[in-house]
Amino acid sequence: MGFLDALPLTVMDWLRGLLGQGxxxxxxxxxxxxxxxxxxxxxxxLPVIVLTWLERKVLARGQDRFGPNLAGxxxxxxxxxxxxxxxxxxxxxxxxxxxQVFRFAPALxxxxxxxxxxxxxxxxxxxxxxxxxxxxxxxAIGSLAVIAIIAATWSSGNKYSLLSMFRSVAQLVxxxxxxxxxxLTVVLxxxxxxTVRIVEAQVIPFALVMPIAAVTYFLASxxxxxxxxxxxxxxxxxxxxxxxxxxxxxxxxxxxxxxYAHIFVIGALTTTLFLGGYQGPILPGYMWFLIKTMAVVxxxxxxxxxxxRMRIDQLLDFSWKLLVPLNLANLMLVALVFKxxxxxxxxxxxxxxxxxxxxxxxxxxxxxxxxxSTSRRTRALVLGEV
Amino acid sequence: MLGRGxxxxxxxxLQHTISSFTSGPRRFPKRYLDGPVPRPEPSTQGMLTLxxxxxxxxxxxxxxxxxxxxxxxxxxxxxxxxxxACVRACPHGVLTVTGEGKGRERRAKTYTYxxxxxxxxxxxVESCRFDAIEMGQEYEFVSxxxxxxxxxxxxxxxGDRSGIKxxxxxxxxxx
Amino acid sequence: MAKAIFILVxxxxxxxxxxxxxxxxxxxxxxxxxxxxxxxxxxxxxxxxGYLAVVQVMIYVGAISVLIILAIMVSQRSMEDSxxxxxxxxxxxxxxxxxxxxxxxxxxSIGAAWPVVETAVPPDTIARLGEAFAGRYLLPFEVASVVxxxxxxxxxxxxxxx
Numbered sequence: 001m002g003f004l005d006a007l008p009l010t011v012m013d014w015l016r017g018l019l020g021q022g023x024x025x026x027x028x029x030x031x032x033x034x035x036x037x038x039x040x041x042x043x044x045x046l047p048v049i050v051l052t053w054l055e056r057k058v059l060a061r062g063q064d065r066f067g068p069n070l071a072g073x074x075x076x077x078x079x080x081x082x083x084x085x086x087x088x089x090x091x092x093x094x095x096x097x098x099x100q101v102f103r104f105a106p107a108l109x110x111x112x113x114x115x116x117x118x119x120x121x122x123x124x125x126x127x128x129x130x131x132x133x134x135x136x137x138x139x140a141i142g143s144l145a146v147i148a149i150i151a152a153t154w155s156s157g158n159k160y161s162l163l164s165m166f167r168s169v170a171q172l173v174x175x176x177x178x179x180x181x182x183x184l185t186v187v188l189x190x191x192x193x194x195t196v197r198i199v200e201a202q203v204i205p206f207a208l209v210m211p212i213a214a215v216t217y218f219l220a221s222x223x224x225x226x227x228x229x230x231x232x233x234x235x236x237x238x239x240x241x242x243x244x245x246x247x248x249x250x251x252x253x254x255x256x257x258x259x260y261a262h263i264f265v266i267g268a269l270t271t272t273l274f275l276g277g278y279q280g281p282i283l284p285g286y287m288w289f290l291i292k293t294m295a296v297v298x299x300x301x302x303x304x305x306x307x308x309r310m311r312i313d314q315l316l317d318f319s320w321k322l323l324v325p326l327n328l329a330n331l332m333l334v335a336l337v338f339k340x341x342x343x344x345x346x347x348x349x350x351x352x353x354x355x356x357x358x359x360x361x362x363x364x365x366x367x368x369x370x371x372x373s374t375s376r377r378t379r380a381l382v383l384g385e386v
Numbered sequence: 387m388l389g390r391g392x393x394x395x396x397x398x399x400l401q402h403t404i405s406s407f408t409s410g411p412r413r414f415p416k417r418y419l420d421g422p423v424p425r426p427e428p429s430t431q432g433m434l435t436l437x438x439x440x441x442x443x444x445x446x447x448x449x450x451x452x453x454x455x456x457x458x459x460x461x462x463x464x465x466x467x468x469x470x471a472c473v474r475a476c477p478h479g480v481l482t483v484t485g486e487g488k489g490r491e492r493r494a495k496t497y498t499y500x501x502x503x504x505x506x507x508x509x510x511v512e513s514c515r516f517d518a519i520e521m522g523q524e525y526e527f528v529s530x531x532x533x534x535x536x537x538x539x540x541x542x543x544x545g546d547r548s549g550i551k552x553x554x555x556x557x558x559x560x561x
Numbered sequence: 562m563a564k565a566i567f568i569l570v571x572x573x574x575x576x577x578x579x580x581x582x583x584x585x586x587x588x589x590x591x592x593x594x595x596x597x598x599x600x601x602x603x604x605x606x607x608x609x610x611g612y613l614a615v616v617q618v619m620i621y622v623g624a625i626s627v628l629i630i631l632a633i634m635v636s637q638r639s640m641e642d643s644x645x646x647x648x649x650x651x652x653x654x655x656x657x658x659x660x661x662x663x664x665x666x667x668x669x670s671i672g673a674a675w676p677v678v679e680t681a682v683p684p685d686t687i688a689r690l691g692e693a694f695a696g697r698y699l700l701p702f703e704v705a706s707v708v709x710x711x712x713x714x715x716x717x718x719x720x721x722x723x
Binding site for chain 1: 562586588589592595597611612614615616617618622623624627631683687713
């Protein structure tokens with residue numbers, strides 16, 4: 001553990017010692033806790049500033065455009081321009097709205113996303129709360145997002161918002177299942193729910209040991225964050241941008257911040273679960289965490305600039321008819337492999353083989369079935385016939 | 387099949403992302419290109435977006451921009467004789483001309499061109515028999531009032547900038 | 562410190578719980594229920610039962626509350642600002658029954674001899690829980706899952722188009 005690696009911890013310890021001279025023990029804990037809260041807020045909000053810029057740039061580059069390039073060098077301060085614009089907007093509450101809930105919902109949108117950061121290890125020993133149920137906590141908190149969306153859409157008093165909510169609930173409830181299964185696979189192998197333990201268990205990143213679980217988790221978290229291609233609750237063409245339709249000004253900004261913070265959460269959790277978290281050679285742990293997270297974030301944005309939006313029936317089919325059975329099978333096979341071969345190198349290798357084999361088997365099965373099928377829909381879905 | 391199209395799509399966007407940095411007219415990290423930008427070939431890779439207020443495409447020779455006066459290289463003045471042919475030809479009454487002198491010595495004293503009402507039909511140029519006016523390459527003359535005008539000196543300066551020597555050059559009407 | 566957090570959390574839980582009963586709009590009551598359930602989860606966490614707390618949030622808040630709210634929304638007239646009037650005609654009877662129930666419950670919970678465990682809570686409760694489910698309590702666990710499966714099949718059968 002090098003000097004740079006431990007630098008934040010050293011600073012924290014020094015601060016703790018400094019405070020200990022003037023304050024009682026509970027006061028020190030209080031101040032340290034507050035500092036941690038502020039740090040988490042910074043870690044959650046700072047990426048939002050970067051991501052609003054990055055998303056536009058990545059989308060633009062993928063489409064041979066510039067993206068923002070007038071506000072500051074390379075358009076870097078575009079987030080601040082956005083903030084100023086949004087802050088000066090009129091705050092409108094529709095007449096049909098349920099005023100209290102309408103006012104309250106935007107805060108509810110942001111809270112679950114911020115809470116997840118408490119269990120993300122951002123470097124060696126750098127975690128706000130190393131719960132022994134860490135990853136389960138993240139999954140549970142993720143399911144709170146539904147409540148926020150329900151509150152926001154219902155209180156808007158708008159039928160498009162309500163349609164968006166029905167879509168969103170179907171989507172979130174469906175994708176929680178494959179997500180839980182893929183997390184379960186990870187927990188099974190690492191032998192603990194604590195996020196730190198999961199990271200420490202990854203001598204080889206789990207993405208290489210069980211690619212099915214990794215891809216499933218990634219896709220399911222895209223669905224939970226309502227990102228493309230699962231962003232159909234935002235369908236501009238059908239339901240006029242869905243759940244935040246009636247919001248304006250700062251309240252809309254809360255949805256906006258929540259959305260971008262959630263992208264960062266996807267990156268952070270995928271990194272923690274499948275990419276080996278803060279582990280990596282040479283560079284300090286937090287740098288590795290940041291690099292891996294940003295790589296995942298880039299993939300999220302890359303997908304946004306490529307894939308079209310899915311239809312609701314395709315979305316549900318994909319979850320219930322492909323991801324859930326696939327992950328159940330994967331869970332059982334991986335459990336078997338690691339029980340028989342141990343969690344060492346052999347087990348990891350066998351697990352990879354089993355994963356790839358499962359994918360190939362399922363693919364062959366689907367193609368066989370589709371070839372012999374007369375249903376146009378099945379053939380189009382699996383074989384890509386038009 | 388089985389998501390191959392999706393992967394192919396990702397590959398395409400990745401290629402475009404990379405080529406926006408490595409090829410095309412903006413290969414070098416420079417914000418804006420100098421001078422008029424040549425129109426890209428359809429096969430050109432990389433980023434082609436024109437950053438309009440800072441960059442402009444070259445206009446084609448027969449582009450009908452703002453009306454300009456051509457300078458007579460001998461006298462350095464406009465060849466206009468205030469014959470009023472253009473004034474009569476103009477469907478909108480955009481031009482107001484006054485002349486001075488008699489016979490062959492007659493020259494335009496003032497030549498007022500109301501930009502806001504011009505429809506760029508080129509009938510004035512067609513009617514001119516003295517090789518004096520032509521449609522130029524300039525096109526950014528948006529005005530907030532209807533009666534923004536150009537006078538003779540301004541139009542001569544614009545003519546110098548457009549580099550046109552004779553009326554109808556680009557139209558194949560000059561031998 | 563722990564006591565202060567306990568008082569704060571219980572206050573939130575109690576206020577939300579009262580809100581569930583007292584709020585006039587059904588959806589407000591449902592949202593208050595969400596907060597009461599989260600508060601209960603926080604109380605579990607304070608008692609050192611982290612797993613129970615997280616499961617409480619995941620199942621009761623993430624799943625059951627959503628179901629309740631959806632049921633409210635698809636049921637008739639709930640989108641209007643109808644006041645809840647269920648208990649109004651029988652207010653006196655309701656008060657007597659509720660009062661009696663409260664007395665009985667309070668009596669039981671005060672009079673009960675709560676067993677105090679001297680040893681500290683073992684740190685790795687989750688593993689022990691898992692072993693218990695897969696070992697000693699395997700049969701009840703499986704029976705519960707079969708019951709759930711049966712209800713699932715039943716739901717599909719009922720919802721199916723004839």
